[in-house]
Amino acid sequence: MFVLVNLKAYPCDHLEVARAAADVADDTGVRVGVAPQAAHLSAVADTGVETWAQHVSPNDYGSHTGSTLAEAAADAGATGTLLNHSENRLKLADIDGSVQAAERAGLETCVCANNPAQIGAAAALGPDAVAVEPPELIGTGTPVSQADPDVVTGAVDAAAAVDESVDVYCGAGISTGDDVTAASDLGATGVLLASGVAKADDPEAALRDLVSGAK
Numbered sequence: 092m093f094v095l096v097n098l099k100a101y102p103c104d105h106l107e108v109a110r111a112a113a114d115v116a117d118d119t120g121v122r123v124g125v126a127p128q129a130a131h132l133s134a135v136a137d138t139g140v141e142t143w144a145q146h147v148s149p150n151d152y153g154s155h156t157g158s159t160l161a162e163a164a165a166d167a168g169a170t171g172t173l174l175n176h177s178e179n180r181l182k183l184a185d186i187d188g189s190v191q192a193a194e195r196a197g198l199e200t201c202v203c204a205n206n207p208a209q210i211g212a213a214a215a216l217g218p219d220a221v222a223v224e225p226p227e228l229i230g231t232g233t234p235v236s237q238a239d240p241d242v243v244t245g246a247v248d249a250a251a252a253v254d255e256s257v258d259v260y261c262g263a264g265i266s267t268g269d270d271v272t273a274a275s276d277l278g279a280t281g282v283l284l285a286s287g288v289a290k291a292d293d294p295e296a297a298l299r300d301l302v303s304g305a306k
């Protein structure tokens with residue numbers, strides 16, 4: 092299982108989380124990634140943890156003020172990027188463009204989506220992974236694997252029907268090792284989470300609990 096921690100714009104200590112995630116991954120052999128703010132990519136990557144961007148633009152080099160260029164994210168040490176997160180939805184053409192931009196820059200891609208139908212559409216764009224996250228469960232602490240297991244199995248089936256090589260992650264409310272085990276039992280090969288680590292009093296303890304459920 093891949094445990095990917097999205098720090099969003101939470102006021103957490105990104106370096107504390109990054110160092111903890113690097114240690115937990117080293118100690119356990121479980122794949123753990125951290126997706127910080129774009130301005131923190133380089134500092135997070137310097138800790139040695141697998142580092143993901145939260146978004147990259149569909150643009151190539153050029154006159155695109157305010158864009159997050161895929162090449163710049165890769166130069167800063169990112170090895171992957173989320174796209175189309177529920178809090179940063181994109182037009183279909185821009186998701187496609189961002190997947191291509193990320194691939195051009197050598198970044199792994201994970202396209203987020205609300206439900207199995209959108210997961211099928213996202214998988215058709217050829218990312219490395221898709222992540223199903225019901226928006227109504229995000230930040231609630233109620234795990235999608237418990238509250239809405241059908242959305243996870245539906246996403247696994249929808250992605251497989253389009254392209255069996257696309258990994259399927261799930262997210263929303265994931266915060267414990269039991270949640271990670273449940274996600275794995277439903278067919279997900281990774282989890283995407285935020286508040287369970289970013290808002291934890293002890294992020295390292297939260298991460299150790301999470302990876303204890305990884306298979």
Ligand SMILES: O=C(CO)COP(=O)(O)O
Pocket residue numbers: 097176224228229230231232262263264265283284285286287
């Ligand atoms: O949006 C999410 C991860 O990208 C999920 O957020 P929570 O883990 O806070 O529910």
